[in-house]
Amino acid sequence: MNRTIYADWGGHKVKLTWIPSNHLPDLNKVTSVHGFCFYQNKVLLVHVKGRGFNIPGGHVEPGESPEQAFHREAYEEGYVKGEVKYLGTIEVSHEDNPLFDPHGKYPLIGYQLFYRMDITECLPFTRENESTSRIWVEPEEIPYVINDHELSLLILDEALRKT
Numbered sequence: 593m594n595r596t597i598y599a600d601w602g603g604h605k606v607k608l609t610w611i612p613s614n615h616l617p618d619l620n621k622v623t624s625v626h627g628f629c630f631y632q633n634k635v636l637l638v639h640v641k642g643r644g645f646n647i648p649g650g651h652v653e654p655g656e657s658p659e660q661a662f663h664r665e666a667y668e669e670g671y672v673k674g675e676v677k678y679l680g681t682i683e684v685s686h687e688d689n690p691l692f693d694p695h696g697k698y699p700l701i702g703y704q705l706f707y708r709m710d711i712t713e714c715l716p717f718t719r720e721n722e723s724t725s726r727i728w729v730e731p732e733e734i735p736y737v738i739n740d741h742e743l744s745l746l747i748l749d750e751a752l753r754k755t
Contacts, residue, residue, distance in 0.1 A: 627707035644739030
């Protein structure tokens with residue numbers, strides 16, 4: 593079920609709509625990829641400077657597919673590899689954002705894609721990239737640990753259903 597909230601992103605009023613789906617949106621408007629990674633019935637959270645504990649994710653690099661980008665981000669931030677399933681997207685709309693820069697790096701309406709990863713390899717955490725730590729959290733404890741907006745819990749519910 594779609595759900596919409598408004599979030600304050602650095603002083604910008606942004607409309608976020610969770611859209612569970614099997615279909616990818618316009619890939620030219622995908623701004624980032626993220627995912628819930630599961631290992632031994634627990635969820636991986638990583639601590640990235642400035643973001644607190646959150647799920648792995650980041651921007652798609654030139655030449656990467658969104659799925660390749662998520663695999664790379666999961667490895668760089670959490671040192672994990674696995675099999676992924678697409679869960680859906682958050683539509684990020686700046687239509688109500690008076691500070692939106694039409695010449696900036698983000699589109700007026702963009703998309704964040706979300707995946708579920710079932711981890712097949714958990715590698716040593718060497719802190720060579722942007723993460724300072726990783727923790728394993730029981731799914732029901734996520735609301736007390738994650739540093740994110742409320743849509744993240746809807747996405748977690750979707751990920752738990754896609755086993």
